[in-house]
Amino acid sequence: MNLSSYEGPRNGDYVAYVDQLMRASPEYRRTLRSIDGAIQTAVVTPGSQGASPMSQLRNGLQKARDMAEQAQQMQGARSTAGGRAVQRPAAARRQDAAVTKQEAQQRFKTMEREIEAQKAGTGRKPWVSPGSLALIVGGVILSQFIQGFGVLLALMGLMSAVGGVLRRLQGR
Incomplete structure (x- = not known):
């Protein structure tokens, strides 16, 4: 060097x-x-799998950016009327830019919510939890050997299962 x-x-x-x-x-x-x-x-x-959340987000962001660019181009076309440039105050131009930024942010938040809803929809929860079923089965088996403790476990599992079904019904 x-x-x-x-x-x-x-x-x-x-x-x-x-x-x-x-x-x-x-x-x-x-x-x-x-x-x-x-x-x-x-x-x-192309593939057999659906689009991942990241690719959905990327596509959504690309669409939002394209829409924002189109809005800016349309505003630019409005500001030039009949081939002559119309001077607008800088405050009005900044306000228009802020509106487009706000719209873009709103669209981005909407897309995030849609993706989160899709993620939540894929993970369906069962009506009766596996833990409740395990308590019921374990309680029935243990009741053969230790009657009081086995019955108590089975009742706890049954109450948990009924509570899960009620929560699921209230959610709908």
Whole structure:
């Protein structure tokens, strides 16, 4: 390394300096393009499985970004009337940008809720929990040897099963 042409990091920011050096490398750019291509082919490749929550989120975010860009383009088209530029106050432009950001955030939250609802829908809970059934069966078996304790376990399991069914019915 030629020390006379050496440019060190500005203000001791070594991370930014190393990142800048890496981004200047053609191998780094080539690697990023190949990773991007692999991700795109993995997303495009059809499969028998449904879309994962991450891919659903990615698609939803892409749609939201496209919609926000279209809204900005439409606002830009509105601001130029008849080929001449109409000057709008900066506060009004910022307010329009804030509205689009709010709309994008709202859409993002809606998509998150939909994905969470889909996740919750896939994990169906049984009407009677396995723990309740184990207590009932264990209590019946133990009642043959230790009558009081076995009956107590069976009653606890039965009460737990009835409570689970009632909770399930109240939830509907």
